[in-house]
Amino acid sequence: MTDAPRSDTHSKRWFAPLLLGALTLAACSQPAPQGQASDPANPYLNAGDQSWTALIDPAPENMNVQTLNPGSNNLSLEPWTAASSGWGPIERDRSNGEKNAGDGRTLTLAGKTYAKGFGVHASSSMTFNLAAKCTTFTSDIGIDDEVGSKGSAVFQVFADGNKIYDSGKLTGSSAVKSLKVDVSGKKELRLVVTDAGDGLSYDHADWAAPTLNCSGQTGGPLTLKTVTVKVPAGLNAAPFDQARQLKVPTGYAVSVYARIDKARFMQPLPNGDLLVSQPSTGKVMLVKPGANGAGAVSTFAQGLKNPHDIVLHTIGTTTYLYLAESNRVTRSVYQSGDTTRKSVQTVVDNLPDASTAELKGSYAHGLKNIALDSNHKLYVSVASATNQSPSDVTAAFKRAAIYQYNADGSGRRLFAQGIRNAEGLAFAPGSNDLWVVVNNRDNIAYPFHNDWQNDGTGDDFGKVIQSYVDNHPPEEFIKVRDGGNSGWPYCNPNPDAGLSNMPFDRDVENNADGSKLDCSKADRVTKGIQAHSAPLGLSFWQGSNAPASLKGAALAALHGCWNCSAFVGHKVIAFPWTAGGLPGQEQELVSGWVTNAASKIRWGRPVDVVPDASGNLLISDDFANAVYKLTPGN
Known part of the structure; x- marks a missing residue:
C-alpha cells in the first residue's frame, strides 16, 4: 500500500499500521532480583523501566481485522490488536534479545531453531482477533537458549477473556512444552507470559511456530x-x-x-x-x-x-x-x-x-x-x-x-x-x-x-x-x-x-x-x-x-x-x-x-x-x- 490518502476504509481496515516502539518510560515498578547489584554484566541493573507497548489506531473503522484463512495460519504473520512486553519490544521471528528492536537472534529452544514465532520478555501480552472461525492454537514454548539456564516464566493462553492454558513455571533448564488448545467459536486470543513471581531478569520467552488452524466459511479448509x-x-x-x-x-x-x-x-x-x-x-x-x-x-x-x-x-x-x-x-x-x-x-x-x-x-x-x-x-x-x-x-x-x-x-x-x-x-x-x-x-x-x-x-x-x-x-x-x-x-x-x-x-x-x-x-x-x-x-x-x-x-x-x-x-x-x-x-x-x-x-x-x-x-x-x-x- 502507498502512503497517499485514500477514501476506501478497506485499506485501513486490513493494514492499519502499528505504532511500534512506543516505549512506556514509567518509574521502575519491579525491584531488582536478589543478587543483581553484584553482577555488573547484568543488563537489567539500574536500567529503569524498559517496558514496551504497541498500539493501533483506536478508531473502529481503522481496527485491524485478521486475514486468517482456511488451513494452518502462521500467527507471527498476523497483526495483533494490542501488545506489550516487559523489556524491549516483542520480536517477530527472532528472540527478544535486549531492549532494542531487532537485537534478538534465531528463535532457539533446547537446541532446536524455529523460523517463525514471537520472542517476548516477561511480563508480556499479545491479543489477536480470531473472526470466530478458528479451531485450534498450537505452539512450542520455553525460555530461549540465548539466556542459558537463567530466566523463568509462565505461559498462559486466554480465549474470550477466559484462561484455557497455563504452563506452570518454566526455566531456562526446563524441557520445551508443546501446547494445543481448542479455540473453536472464540473471537479473541490473548497470549500472556508472566515473570513467575521472581522478577523479570533474563525472562526471554519464545512462542515458537505459533499456529492457528482455521476452518473455511465456504469450501472448507485448504489442506x-x-x-x-x-x-x-x-x-x-x-x-x-x-x-x-x-x-x-x-x-x-x-x-x-x-x-x-x-x-x-x-x-x-x-x-x-x-x-x-x-x-x-x-x-x-x-x-x-x-x-x-x-x-x-x-x-x-x-x-x-x-x-x-x-x-x-x-x-x-x-x-x-x-x-x-x-x-x-x-x-x-x-x-x-x-x-x-x-x-x-x-x-x-x-x-x-x-x-x-x-x-x-x-x-x-x-x-x-x-x-x-x-x-x-x-x-x-x-x-x-x-x-x-x-x-x-x-x-x-x-x-x-x-x-x-x-x-x-x-x-x-x-x-x-x-x-x-x-x-x-x-x-x-x-x-x-x-x-x-x-x-x-x-x-x-x-x-x-x-x-x-x-x-x-x-x-x-x-x-x-x-x-x-x-x-x-x-x-x-x-x-x-x-x-x-x-x-x-x-x-x-x-x-x-x-x-x-x-x-x-x-x-x-x-x-x-x-x-x-x-x-x-x-x-x-x-x-x-x-x-x-x-x-x-x-x-x-x-x-x-x-x-x-x-x-x-x-x-x-x-x-x-x-x-x-x-x-x-x-x-x-x-x-x-x-x-x-x-x-x-x-x-x-x-x-x-x-x-x-x-x-x-x-x-x-x-x-x-x-x-x-x-x-x-x-x-x-x-x-x-x-x-x-x-x-x-x-
Whole structure:
C-alpha cells in the first residue's frame, strides 16, 4: 500500500499500521532480583523501566481485522490488536534479545531453531482477533537458549477473556512444552507470559511456530497432501527418471504436461493451446493438447532476443499477441489456432538491456515483463541492472521502474519507480489495479547500531551478516500506485513486526543519513514474502476448477534463492482475495521441489503459474525443464 490518502476504509481496515516502539518510560515498578547489584554484566541493573507497548489506531473503522484463512495460519504473520512486553519490544521471528528492536537472534529452544514465532520478555501480552472461525492454537514454548539456564516464566493462553492454558513455571533448564488448545467459536486470543513471581531478569520467552488452524466459511479448509507427479510416456527424462513428489491441495493431482528446456513465462490461448517463452534459445514454443495428457511441442517463433513475457490483448475486433524481448516489445495479430507467429510490429524499441552502451554488456535483470489494462494501456517493467546501485535510478532511461505506453507504443511516461525487479505483472480481476511481485536486493548491510550477532563487538552497523541477510529485506507483493516510489535502492522494507504494510529502514550503503530519500514517504509494501524467495510469475486464479476458498486468489511462483543459508522459496503460493480488493494471508499451494533445504538439494524451480480456461493451473519450471498441470482428481 502507498502512503497517499485514500477514501476506501478497506485499506485501513486490513493494514492499519502499528505504532511500534512506543516505549512506556514509567518509574521502575519491579525491584531488582536478589543478587543483581553484584553482577555488573547484568543488563537489567539500574536500567529503569524498559517496558514496551504497541498500539493501533483506536478508531473502529481503522481496527485491524485478521486475514486468517482456511488451513494452518502462521500467527507471527498476523497483526495483533494490542501488545506489550516487559523489556524491549516483542520480536517477530527472532528472540527478544535486549531492549532494542531487532537485537534478538534465531528463535532457539533446547537446541532446536524455529523460523517463525514471537520472542517476548516477561511480563508480556499479545491479543489477536480470531473472526470466530478458528479451531485450534498450537505452539512450542520455553525460555530461549540465548539466556542459558537463567530466566523463568509462565505461559498462559486466554480465549474470550477466559484462561484455557497455563504452563506452570518454566526455566531456562526446563524441557520445551508443546501446547494445543481448542479455540473453536472464540473471537479473541490473548497470549500472556508472566515473570513467575521472581522478577523479570533474563525472562526471554519464545512462542515458537505459533499456529492457528482455521476452518473455511465456504469450501472448507485448504489442506495439502503429498502426491506422486504423473509422468506420461516419453516425458520421463531426468529428473523424472525417478518418482517425484509434490505437495498439492487435497483433491488435486499434478502431472507433467510438457518438457521444454528452460521454460519461463506462459500464455494460455483461447483454443486450449499454450505459449511458453524460452529466453535461452530466443524462441517461443507452442504446446497443443496431445494424447495421454502429454502436450505436443513445436516452435511458434524464433530468432528473438531473450523473449520473456507474453500477453494476449484485444482492441476492437483484433486480438494481438504482445511479446517482451530484452530490448523491445512487439505485437502481432493472433487468430485462434495459429501455429506460427504472424508479421511483427515493434511497438516499444530501444529498451535498456546488456547492449546499452553505459552498461558495458552487464545487465542482471534484462528480461522484460508486460501487462495491458482495459483502457489499452501497456505497462513495461524495466528492472535494475544491478543489485543495489543508484546508477539505475539516475540513468537517462531510469531503470527499476514501470513505464506506461499507449497500446501502439506511443506516449511513454514513467508510471512508478523504486521497484528493483518487478517480474510478474497482473491486474486484479474486474479492475485496472496493477499488482506486481518484486525481487528485492541481496547482501543487505545491517542498518542498526547494536550487536546483532551477540558476539560482544557492540555495534554491527554496516556489516553484511548472513543471519540478517537470510530474512532481510523481504520480497514484495505490491499494488503499484501511479506516481509511486517503492524506495529502492535507498529504502528497504523491514519485516520484523510482520509482513503487512511494512515500514522501511534506510539502506546503509546508499542512504544512511536519509538525504537521498525520506523513507517514511516511500510507498508501503502491501504484503511481504520470505526474503530471497524470488517471486516470478503472478496471476489470479479464475475458472471452475479453482477451490472455493481461493477463487480470485493471487498466485505467485517462487523461484528460490541463491544466497541464503538454506533454500527458501521453490513453491507456488496463494493470497486469497478479499471483498475490499486486497490480499489475505499467504498460503502454500504447491511445494516439494526441494528435498533438503539445509544441504541445498532441489530437483525443480517454478517460474510462472497461470490458470487455463477451466481453472487448472499450469506451472513452468526452468530447472526440471517442464510444464506441470494441476487438476482436480486423484
